Amino acid sequence: MELASLLTRAAATAAVDDAADPTRTRILDAALEEAASVGLDRMTVEDVVRRSxxxxxxxxxxxxxxxxxxDALALRECQRFLATVAGGLDDGATPEEATAQAFVAAMSFVRTHPLLRRVAQAEPGAVIAAAAARDRHVFRLGVDFIAARLQAARPEGDARAIRRTADLVARLFLTYVALPPDDPDPRDPAALHAYARDVLAPLIGLGVDGPAG
Incomplete structure (x- = not known):
């Protein structure tokens, strides 16, 4: 499965700064366009040469x-996703508000990303398969990212409870990517924000803090 390989290799690769190499950026942009057009498994270097x-x-x-x-394309797009989610969080936001902001940023990224949009529309099962591939390394990477954010927001929280909650959030997000909901409308940031604040944030708070009383 090409998508699974792409994500797994990205998770295990060190970050690379492309800012100083506009030619590299142009090549990767062309690769992203080509993969979104014909599918990652059918993309060739010659196709990218022509498109670039x-x-x-x-x-x-x-x-x-x-x-x-x-590998280079996978790394860049994974970095872009994490940077988009992190950049969508306001400093000083409450955990509930941060949950809503992160959900909106993540769903908006997936909806507008040409390759992820193609995969979600043409092969929704590939999203789940990719997360489960290679001993679920990619899935655990996502859980680690979420758990770190929750722990920062709740430094006094129980580490095991936070890990379990992060696992739940990651699973929910995968289902939203693979099977976009009708309600909330994934094209409506305000609706996504309200949904995450009213439905997801209470679940996260309950998982991290434990039931009251």
Whole structure:
């Protein structure tokens, strides 16, 4: 499964700063467009060369193999997703508000991302399969990210309870990506925010803090 391989390799790869290499960025942009158009499993380096408008040797000097190109694309898009979610959080927001903000940012990213949108529409099962691949390494990476955010918001919270809650949130998010809901409308940020605040945030608070009394 190409999507599973892409996410797994991204999770295990060190971050790379592409800001100083606009040519690399242009190649990866072309790779993203091509994968969104024909599917990741059908994308070739030659297709990316043609779409980028760059010389063949220019592309191959940076990515001599298709796997190198896929790894780089995976890493960049995963970094973009996490940066988008983190950037959607206001400093000083309550945990409940932060939950709503993170949910809106994550769902908006998936809905507007060309490759993830294609996968969700054409192969919704691939989202779940990708998360479960390779001993669920990618899924655990997501749980780790959520748990760290919850622990920061509730430093006095029980670590095991926080981990369980993060696991629940990750599972819920996967279902929303694979099977977008009718209510709330995934195209309506205000509706997503209200839903996360009224439905998801109380679940998270209960899981972290435990039942009252």
């Amino acid at each position: 408008g760059l010389g063949r040797m220019t592309v191959y000097r940076r990515f001599s193999k298709r796997d190198d190109l896929v």
